Amino acid sequence: MDKRTFILAIIKKYELLLASGLIIILLIILAINFMLPNFQRAKLIFSQKLTLQQRYEKLTHKDKALLEMDAKFLQETYPKISWILPEYKDFVSLFSAFDLLQEKTGVTILRTNFQFGTISTRSASLIRSFGIESFTVPLTIEVAGNMSQLQKFQEMVANLSGRLIILDNSQWTFKKNNIAVRFDGRAFFYPVSAEIGAIDSPLPSLSKEKEEILKKIAQNIHIESIEEDQKRISSGKSNLFQ
Amino acid sequence: MEKRSINLLIQKDKDPLILRRLRIILPVAASFTLLIFLILFIISINYVNENNAQYNRLKVQTDQLEKKIADQKPTEGLYTLTVRKLDVLDKILRENRNLVKPISEIIYMGSNLLDINQITIESDNRLAFSVSASSSAALDGMISALLVKEANKYFSDIQATNILRDKEGKYNFKISLRADANLFR
Numbered sequence: 001m002d003k004r005t006f007i008l009a010i011i012k013k014y015e016l017l018l019a020s021g022l023i024i025i026l027l028i029i030l031a032i033n034f035m036l037p038n039f040q041r042a043k044l045i046f047s048q049k050l051t052l053q054q055r056y057e058k059l060t061h062k063d064k065a066l067l068e069m070d071a072k073f074l075q076e077t078y079p080k081i082s083w084i085l086p087e088y089k090d091f092v093s094l095f096s097a098f099d100l101l102q103e104k105t106g107v108t109i110l111r112t113n114f115q116f117g118t119i120s121t122r123s124a125s126l127i128r129s130f131g132i133e134s135f136t137v138p139l140t141i142e143v144a145g146n147m148s149q150l151q152k153f154q155e156m157v158a159n160l161s162g163r164l165i166i167l168d169n170s171q172w173t174f175k176k177n178n179i180a181v182r183f184d185g186r187a188f189f190y191p192v193s194a195e196i197g198a199i200d201s202p203l204p205s206l207s208k209e210k211e212e213i214l215k216k217i218a219q220n221i222h223i224e225s226i227e228e229d230q231k232r233i234s235s236g237k238s239n240l241f242q
Numbered sequence: 243m244e245k246r247s248i249n250l251l252i253q254k255d256k257d258p259l260i261l262r263r264l265r266i267i268l269p270v271a272a273s274f275t276l277l278i279f280l281i282l283f284i285i286s287i288n289y290v291n292e293n294n295a296q297y298n299r300l301k302v303q304t305d306q307l308e309k310k311i312a313d314q315k316p317t318e319g320l321y322t323l324t325v326r327k328l329d330v331l332d333k334i335l336r337e338n339r340n341l342v343k344p345i346s347e348i349i350y351m352g353s354n355l356l357d358i359n360q361i362t363i364e365s366d367n368r369l370a371f372s373v374s375a376s377s378s379a380a381l382d383g384m385i386s387a388l389l390v391k392e393a394n395k396y397f398s399d400i401q402a403t404n405i406l407r408d409k410e411g412k413y414n415f416k417i418s419l420r421a422d423a424n425l426f427r
Contacts, residue, residue: 203322
């Protein structure tokens, strides 16, 4: 028997086993080369889909919030907020605030002293680190009046109806008919950057306290009175750099 | 003539047991593997296609939503600025103190026989004032009133210094005390 015949005889004898083994090996090779990459691709697409799904949910949430927003109310209220907390030191609104305080409370403002410090451009202001202390105008006010007028004065400086002033220290001198008080306080300004975050960045939340402040400002300040005040006080530039 | 039979066929060797078992198991295993392969392959293709389609649909929806949000950028900007400023205002208002209330507590405490000239309020809620009492009874009255206020937790850490009696018989002294933080609200 020659060698070829012998091999053919062996193949013939084990053909079933060989064919089965070959199929299994072939399937393993096919699985490694075609099926496994398919699963890897599926896994990749799935994870990308998941990321996209999260982004979509964020966007849906943001879109819903934006749709619920009262753009007109914001447009009307923002100038009012800026009147209370301007973007620069704005001494004109401070003088106007004192005029208004005098008019509405009945106290007599004897002297005012502001420490304007450095007056900077908007970009220079923005470089400063965040913190209320970075954006204050220290001031001293001397007023005279009776107790109820002074009480009104104290209430009005921080009742969000004009430029916000916080009174820190005070010296009360009691005279025969009236009281003279020297208040050391702070007015504030806050330069804000017009930049907003990425398109899928969440909107900052408006807590109940902030909502209350917003409502109060919207109620207390009338645009007409701001415009009137700006006309009434003739001055040069309110900001050297503008 | 006698008939003789000769067996010309070679006796077939019996295959080993393992080979006999493999002859049964391997074809079954191959068929099963083929079936599983086909099923998994079809599933994987379907899964990829389905996920791909879903991803593309989601991508289109996301792009549309992004465009919609981008169109509302002015409102978003205004809202963001408003919230930032409100945040600062909230912080500032938390520092606000009513300086009139503690003053009222002091000036309405004394009788006509007491003369309070000057009151100073410092940022650490400390108050200092100078008093002139026309008699020792008025002085006692003032001290008693202060003790009541201390008992009611309005004032604490009360100190009286520089007590002097002038030529007219008036008692002059300085009082320093710490007012309760609630009094400034």
